[in-house]
Amino acid sequence: MKYALVTGGSRGIGKAVCLALSETGHHVIINYRSNHSEASDTLNKIRTGGGSGELLQFDVADKTSVDAALDAWMAENKGKTITVLVNNAGIRNDALMMWMREEQWKAVMDTSLNGFFYTTQKLLIPMMANKFGRIINIVSLSGLKGLPGQTNYSAAKAGVIGATKALAQEIARKGVTVNAVAPGFIRTDMTKDLPEQEIVKLIPMQRFGEASEVADLVAFLASEKSSYITGEIISVNGGIY
Numbered sequence: 001m002k003y004a005l006v007t008g009g010s011r012g013i014g015k016a017v018c019l020a021l022s023e024t025g026h027h028v029i030i031n032y033r034s035n036h037s038e039a040s041d042t043l044n045k046i047r048t049g050g051g052s053g054e055l056l057q058f059d060v061a062d063k064t065s066v067d068a069a070l071d072a073w074m075a076e077n078k079g080k081t082i083t084v085l086v087n088n089a090g091i092r093n094d095a096l097m098m099w100m101r102e103e104q105w106k107a108v109m110d111t112s113l114n115g116f117f118y119t120t121q122k123l124l125i126p127m128m129a130n131k132f133g134r135i136i137n138i139v140s141l142s143g144l145k146g147l148p149g150q151t152n153y154s155a156a157k158a159g160v161i162g163a164t165k166a167l168a169q170e171i172a173r174k175g176v177t178v179n180a181v182a183p184g185f186i187r188t189d190m191t192k193d194l195p196e197q198e199i200v201k202l203i204p205m206q207r208f209g210e211a212s213e214v215a216d217l218v219a220f221l222a223s224e225k226s227s228y229i230t231g232e233i234i235s236v237n238g239g240i241y
């Protein structure tokens, strides 16, 4: 059995990633912060498709919460190694920099950047000992080009992009790859308040992407087929440059 942990697996891109990893034979550990019913829906869909999974609630932004949940999982599952980690949990809290409150800055940094650190560091040594691992970070177009109104979000995602490149080089010899996927505009709860008809004019494919279109790339990066790819940031954005 191959074990995969997806943070933020209750909704949106994370839910689609859970389903895609289940289809490729993983037992999926579905993390979420508070939406238990949507997390249960992800698990039900996995089971309906003949797969297996479990729920693991923790707040990626809180080191104590991450440590407690993952220590408990490892204690209950001795001899099993989580070989695929998808750092997907993320939030937006947009404001122009001149009006941004410190809490808005911190909440977004704590979730994307610190959440990446807390969760990844916890699973890194077992993955290296196992001599096979896949770490996939969901970043953003915003972290590559910067988007106005999102200095917090752009900084957090750019931070994860830098960390992806650095960590990939640290552990390449250990059979553990580290890559990032940078979605553009994907139709999820996170983008439902955006003016889609205006934004699509800026996208060469003239549409928002679907979560499954991101998940298919994540499933490939999580597989043994991606063995010589590490430190890459791959965009899934309908042609925006």
Ligand code: NDP
Residues within 6 Å of the ligand: 007, 008, 009, 010, 011, 012, 013, 014, 031, 032, 033, 034, 035, 036, 038, 058, 059, 060, 061, 087, 088, 089, 090, 091, 111, 138, 139, 140, 141, 182, 183, 184, 185, 186, 187, 188, 189, 190, 191
């Ligand atoms: P959604 O808002 O649809 O879902 C967010 C998910 O993250 C939920 O499962 C939520 O859990 C979880 N989450 C949020 N905060 C925490 C936390 N502190 N601890 C644990 N889980 C948490 O977002 P998307 O699916 O759209 O986004 C997924 C990722 O993709 C994010 O990192 C986002 O930044 C990135 N992205 C999205 C784009 C888009 O267009 N949608 C574009 C570029 C990047 P719960 O349900 O419990 O609240």
